[in-house]
Amino acid sequence: MIIMSLFFLVLGLSIGSFINVLVYRLRVAESIMGRSFCPHCRNKVAWYDNIPLVSFVLLRFRCRNCKERISWQYPLVEALTGIIFLAIGSKFFSFDDMYSWFLTGYYFFISASLISIVAYDMLYMEIPSIVLWVATAFALAFNFLFDIEKGQLLSFANGLTLSGLAASAAAFAFFFSLSKFSKEKWMGMGDAYLVILLGFIVGWPEILFALFSAFSIGAICGIILILFKKKKMESQLPFAPFLVLGTLLTLFFYQAVMDWYLGLFNL
Ligand SMILES: [Zn+2]
Known part of the structure; x- marks a missing residue:
């Protein structure tokens, strides 16, 4: 049970990290594939600087390359997605019930979409x-x-x-x-x-x-x-x-x- 909860939390943090990328690239109309880069200096972000929440703290909220401040939006969206995924997993998922797998996956997808919409709306009023x-x-x-x-x-x-x-x-x-x-x-x-x-x-x-x-x-x-x-x-x-x-x-x-x-x- 603890293992599952941890899995949902980490999954949510990673999806949250993806949502940040998605929201930014939707705005500037770039491909959502490809490595993350810093929006200021466009330097590619190394994998060890791209660990949800952890990297922000280690980097003290600044880009390793250009030292520009990283927006609060990034860790906030990650933490929020992590918490919501944990809550969805705890409420809807049951290992023995095949139907609950679909339901949980569905709510994961839906909540990730909703978080993207909220993040985008708050940033760009659209x-x-x-x-x-x-x-x-x-x-x-x-x-x-x-x-x-x-x-x-x-x-x-x-x-x-x-x-x-x-x-x-x-x-x-x-x-x-x-x-x-x-x-x-x-x-x-x-x-x-x-x-x-x-x-x-x-x-x-x-x-x-x-x-x-x-x-x-x-x-x-x-x-x-x-x-x-x-x-x-x-x-x-x-x-x-x-x-x-x-x-x-x-x-x-x-x-x-x-x-x-x-x-x-x-x-
Ligand atoms: Zn930078």
Whole structure:
């Protein structure tokens, strides 16, 4: 069990390292293959300087070649991905259950995509459409496969596919209206496309919990930032991070929260 946890953590740290490369190269439209290099001096990074988290500390957050500071984004994304992979592995993986292998792999892929989207959005105030559409196609395909698993071949009229479609459609309609109505002041069209993916991931009615969490946490953060005068009332916060956080909270805690809530009426 400890070995598995360690494996998930290290896998997450490595994927996090890859996400940093992916986000940067998507922006500058370079191939995602090939060795890592320093964005300042473009010197190739040796393997021993490319160990997630460890290298940043050993290098004291500076490039070995040009001594330029390495952005906080790199270790932060790695640590975050490591922690999320560890949490997914602990919650969904069971060695004897073949289905859990697929489910865990699916959530790894989905969470890596979501972290890439958040990192990109926070850096460039834009959602990377290629990552979004690949992840959406993947989530949709998995919803169908899940039905195959239940012995219902590619039938639209069953549980997860239908619930995913309903959640996506409802969330998109809501965000699309917000965006149109406010002329993209309250919400960007990027967020409306993002919630299509989130709907397929969590389904209906879980999407309501995810969106409610996103708006609540977003509002609290907004108030805190205004109180500390970091932001003005009219300045925009990127909303994708809150949507993704709400979705992850739903994956991990929806069932527990519902059990607790329903328990209140069954005393
Ligand atoms: Zn450098």
